[in-house]
Amino acid sequence: MLTLCVVLFLLLPASSLGNNCSEHCKACGGPERNQCLQCLPGFTLHDNVCVDIDECGTDLGKCPDNTYCINTHSTYECRSCDRACMGCMGSGPARCKKCAPGYRSSNLKCLDIDECSEEVLPCSDINALCVNTEGSFQCTCAPGFTLKGTVCVRNQTPVGEEPGLFDDLQDDEVEVLKQMFFGVILCALATLAAKGDMMFTSMFIGAVAAMVGYWLSDKSDQLLGSFLRGR
Template identity: 55%
Template sequence: MGPRRRLAAALLPLPARRGRGPGLGGALLGAALLGGVLLAAVRAHPGPDRDGEREGDGAEPCRACRGLADSFSRGLERTEHEGFGGGNTAWEEEKLAKYQHSETRLLEVLESVCAPSDFACHQLLEQSEEHVEQWWFHERQQHPDFFQWLCMDRLALCCPPGTYGPDCRPCAGGPRQPCSGNGRCDGDGTRRGTGLCVCSPGYGGPFCAECGDGYYEASRNKSHLVCAECYRACGRCTGPEDSSCLRCKRGWMLHEHRCIDIDECGTEMAHCRANQFCVNTEGSYECRDCSTACIGCMGAGPARCKKCNKGYWRDGAKCLDVDECASAEEPVCTGAQEVCENTEGSYRCVCASGHVRRDGHCVEDKPPDAPEKGFFDDVTEDEVVVLQQMFFGVMICALATLAAKGDMVFTAIFIGAVAAMAGYWLSDRSDRVLDGFMKGR
């Protein structure tokens, strides 16, 4: 059933099903349109295909097919007891066949087989559409196991359990109990893999039928082997005790069935750098850095130095810091206002108290001289406004004096100045300035 047939089936004028809201035809049309969008997204963002899989993902095609088959089987179970839901059952069975074997049921199952974001599932479903139709309409009775029919027989993506590879060959140890039940077969159940055993911790051998290093046989019968862990120093053993060792792990040596730690620091087995010393640990050793007072050392601290480092002097067995500031015959810091400060293994020149370094020189630590203030620097904005008003007042008085003498020009100027001042004082700004001035702000 290709996409055209599925869409045509979705558009059939089927009677509405009870309790399902809109008619089934509308629901199937929506599902068909959604499927078209999802398949377009699959083509734009394809999942891993069989030829382009990443290394180590050999089981992915089989896993995807198994997921599709399992989801398909759950859909069959969900719709097992459903029907067309119309009012005329006889008409439904005569014209549309029984729901259990109908194309309508198949469409409803396929609607929910793949999650919306599962592109690999949608891609596989698209590729398998004709096989699904073939099984549903023709092979279902003879081959009821949908997973085996689709994933093993038709698509050849999977193998029966206990087999692997293109020809489904038996895994190591046989298909009934691969790897003796103590590991997994590489490629088990897929058309990929090597068929070799990957043993569980504690087991080894080509069929995982032996105990691995550090383990011993706690019990064994014809079909099962139980391995338990040896004493921590034993590589091979006969039991859990420290006296049952047959072979030791690296860093230990066998003595009367016991593993004794090797002191690598007392042998040539330890390899540390020139300015490090060796510390023995159980089964191994560590390299740690010498003291900064040392050039080469035999242990931790300045008393274990082979030679003293520059800036240190030997006092008996110990390397002590040299105080260059006190021991020098001549001052070591010669800059103006500089003093010497001793440090571990060296010294440094710093500025004397009350001085700071600026541009490479020690200068007195005081703020820079501030420029002298002008006469009006501390005058506030409101005070400037008041001064302006006083100036205008003086000018108006002068103009009034001249106007009083009968000069028409000065009289006109006087009247204009008075009008300007009146407008200023009647404005909101003048009110705020006057209010602030009266309150001393």
């Protein structure tokens, strides 16, 4: 039977070898769609009709890891999975076979994990700030600090420029000083109203007590260093 088909194929006129055949036919017995005898690559003969081969549904579609197969006219394409996936069955984070690192399954989708909001902070350096990124996170140094190796180090004062005594005061510390200052003023005014000439003595004692109490807390080292430098 095979020999007879080969002989018949060889005896076909030149016009039947694709010139007057229907679409997708390489050889035919006539111009009609159901008169195909041989199909073009990517098609298979079924009841004398050339039908597109779905390579993705057969072993013909060979796609590498982390890609998925898309059948096209006479061939197929391999397209990349979503970045949230490790292997997939189609496009998008809802077609993942498994979630990639930095993602977790939620409502049948692989969604980004916000590492910065986790209970255990990912940045080990207390002077670093966590910034969430797609699938991961970054640790950046807080303002006033620079990354040296793996540690955030406080920026150094330029050579020849000594830091001022009040340069590193925080907002809450400034507020405390304001309250102390106003307290001294009120005390002085009260003394002036009661005794008159004791105003300056009261102001002096109140101011000295307030300043000594503040600087002996957590600024004593800076005050001593400034004093020794003659500041």
